[in-house]
Amino acid sequence: MCVRGLEDAQEACLATQTPDVIVQFQSQTHAYRCVLLHQSGAFFPEGCGVEAEEVGPRTDHAGPCLVLLKGVTLPRADFEAWLRDSVMEWAVMRVYWIKQRCADRQELVRQLLAQGPPDGALRLHCFPHKLEPWLGDALPLDWVLQPAAFTHVLDVVETAAGVAYSMSPCPRLFRTTAWTRPRLEGPLCKATSKLAEALAWVKHAPRGGVAIDLGASPGGWSTLLASSMHHVISIDPADMAPEALALPNLTHIKSRVETALPQIEAALAAAGAGGGADLLVSDMNKHPSAMIGMVEPLLAYLKPGGHLLLTLKFFSRSRDKAWDPTNCPQLAGFRGVQVVWLLANTAHERTCVAIKC
């Protein structure tokens, strides 16, 4: 085969090969949790990679904060649109698309020069960030570099293993200030990302029935639940925010959980939920041993098929937690019992998810 033929074959291969995607987070533990989410199969749609792994070198708490998604078949625009609407969006800093690899940045420049400049303005999009000015200086002046109005993106990720990159037509990056929403939009929204992510995790979360929210003040979770459930029963001795109290489908029982059983029963009956609640959630911030004890008397009020979502508070920051929910006698009548580390959980928190048999 002549040299041109070889080049054509390589170009055709590059054009058709399935790219990898590298997602950059703000912390190594977020990268780890992204891998757990991917392994769960819970909310990454088809085409988001056959495997996810943390890029090293790393320890449990420090590293490049990168996750490699191998073999992403969703087109870039579709993948990034999904990510933008997903519960992971706030935790993601940058998304790099990878089709080629080489030994180091000098080899990268050689390969780019051999390829030639793109047919339009190019945005350099590099990890680490400081590679961008280095690369900008290394490329000849006929490469039109434009950080804002560009038609092509050069994604580059340089790690101890070498350089991974791709150059492709792309008018918009995943992260631009134009659309970035703040994660916290008000006191009621502060805690809701945890519940939103937990509901995304369970995938077929109940809608339209009755939810019981233990430790509900000031009302972020209850407000979110009220938007999809027929009725929400919120239990907390503390006040609820006025906007939560104003919701027509929310009942506040101003009491500790331990003394609220008769009122909960009455509220369930008033909401027409004689058969029990569809969802029992709690964000009371208790250690599992305390939480399970407090929730136990209420498990009888959850319907078969009803979901249990509990925030658990631990004392250590380690990745692995000693508490095993599958050995918890109170949860013997539940299936799909898992303790997950949501992106929205703190280092000390986990979320227990279970479905009543």
Ligand SMILES: C[S@@+](CC[C@H](N)C(=O)[O-])C[C@H]1O[C@@H](n2cnc3c(N)ncnc32)[C@H](O)[C@@H]1O
């Ligand atoms: C982290 S806050 C919950 C925030 C809430 N999920 C939200 O979205 O607004 C924890 C709440 O648990 C409540 N709490 C703690 N112990 C409780 C108990 N024994 N019974 C009822 N509520 C309790 C506290 O009063 C506090 O308001």
